[in-house]
Amino acid sequence: MSKQQLPIIDAGVNVADAACCAPLLCEPLSESEAAELAPLFKAIADPVRLRLLSLIACHEDGEACVCDLTVAFDLTPPTISHHLKVLKQAGLIDSERRGTWVYYWINPGMLERLSVVLGPRVAETA
Amino acid sequence: MSKQQLPIIDAGVNVADAACCAPLLCEPLSESEAAELAPLFKAIADPVRLRLLSLIACHEDGEACVCDLTVAFDLTPPTISHHLKVLKQAGLIDSERRGTWVYYWINPGMLERLSVVLGPRVAETA
DNA sequence: TCCACATATAGATCTCTGTCAAATTAGAGC
DNA sequence: GCTCTAATTTGACAGAGATCTATATGTGGA
Numbered sequence: 001m002s003k004q005q006l007p008i009i010d011a012g013v014n015v016a017d018a019a020c021c022a023p024l025l026c027e028p029l030s031e032s033e034a035a036e037l038a039p040l041f042k043a044i045a046d047p048v049r050l051r052l053l054s055l056i057a058c059h060e061d062g063e064a065c066v067c068d069l070t071v072a073f074d075l076t077p078p079t080i081s082h083h084l085k086v087l088k089q090a091g092l093i094d095s096e097r098r099g100t101w102v103y104y105w106i107n108p109g110m111l112e113r114l115s116v117v118l119g120p121r122v123a124e125t126a
Numbered sequence: 127m128s129k130q131q132l133p134i135i136d137a138g139v140n141v142a143d144a145a146c147c148a149p150l151l152c153e154p155l156s157e158s159e160a161a162e163l164a165p166l167f168k169a170i171a172d173p174v175r176l177r178l179l180s181l182i183a184c185h186e187d188g189e190a191c192v193c194d195l196t197v198a199f200d201l202t203p204p205t206i207s208h209h210l211k212v213l214k215q216a217g218l219i220d221s222e223r224r225g226t227w228v229y230y231w232i233n234p235g236m237l238e239r240l241s242v243v244l245g246p247r248v249a250e251t252a
Numbered sequence: 253t254c255c256a257c258a259t260a261t262a263g264a265t266c267t268c269t270g271t272c273a274a275a276t277t278a279g280a281g282c
Numbered sequence: 283g284c285t286c287t288a289a290t291t292t293g294a295c296a297g298a299g300a301t302c303t304a305t306a307t308g309t310g311g312a
Binding site: 032054066067070077079080081082084097100102103 | 256257258259260262
Binding site: 012025046048075076082083085086099100101 | 300
């Protein structure tokens with residue numbers, strides 16, 4: 001299955017630092033932090049991919065077959081496949097083939113990381 | 127000053143809905159919600175713009191002169207100016223001229239909106 | 253084995269975007 | 283008014299990206 005799905009990221013933002021406020025607002029992002037985060041944001045910076053992400057997350061059992069997704073758009077299957085690949089390469093989703101169909105699900109840690117960068121973290125059972 | 131800075135967005139995501147979990151994960155994003163959110167994410171989906179945002183937010187008094195920003199990058203002034211314009215058009219920052227210099231500051235509401243879409247909201251003094 | 257169906261890949265095309273150099277606008281001070 | 287500096291606009295160009303058609307791969311059933 002070639003080299004398509006190396007989940008690139010371990011973006012250098014550590015959750016402890018986020019206790020006070022959004023890391024982005026606490027202290028200047030380093031060049032390398034920015035370089036790691038930008039591709040993640042780029043992956044979700046597309047209306048089709050945002051909806052794909054949402055459709056997958058909200059689908060029964062938290063996973064969806066490509067066929068479920070394709071029908072929700074006015075786009076060809078290759079295009080949907082392309083967008084899914086982009087999301088997967090960013091580490092935001094994962095997939096598995098089961099018989100004829102391929103199922104995708106969300107990697108929630110990735111979304112949370114982005115959320116943390118932008119805003120204050122949820123109080124840990126404060 | 128032409129038409130550059132209409133803050134486009136009032137992305138149809140309402141904070142009340144976010145009480146349980148990230149809107150993105152609660153129910154499928156509508157086509158129009160996705161269309162409004164994607165440009166916002168696109169604005170921050172660039173390493174230079176992420177750092178600009180962060181530099182501005184962390185600068186003294188929460189605002190920074192363009193001259194402070196330009197020196198932090200290995201890019202020409204027109205390029206920095208371009209990125210600032212993108213951020214401003216997205217409504218993420220605002221600016222004002224004071225004498226010779228132009229100052230930029232963060233519009234915190236915008237960042238928070240994006241954070242809310244991706245992750246659970248901070249407990250309101252739970 | 254062969255066919256039908258579900259996905260993915262390859263290649264082409266058109267559009268969008270990041271960057272720079274050059275020219276322009278805006279203030280401040282002489 | 284002139285000139286210096288700060289910042290933006292314009293125009294050009296190269297690289298990235300979204301989409302399609304055509305083709306390939308993989309799986310299950312006749």
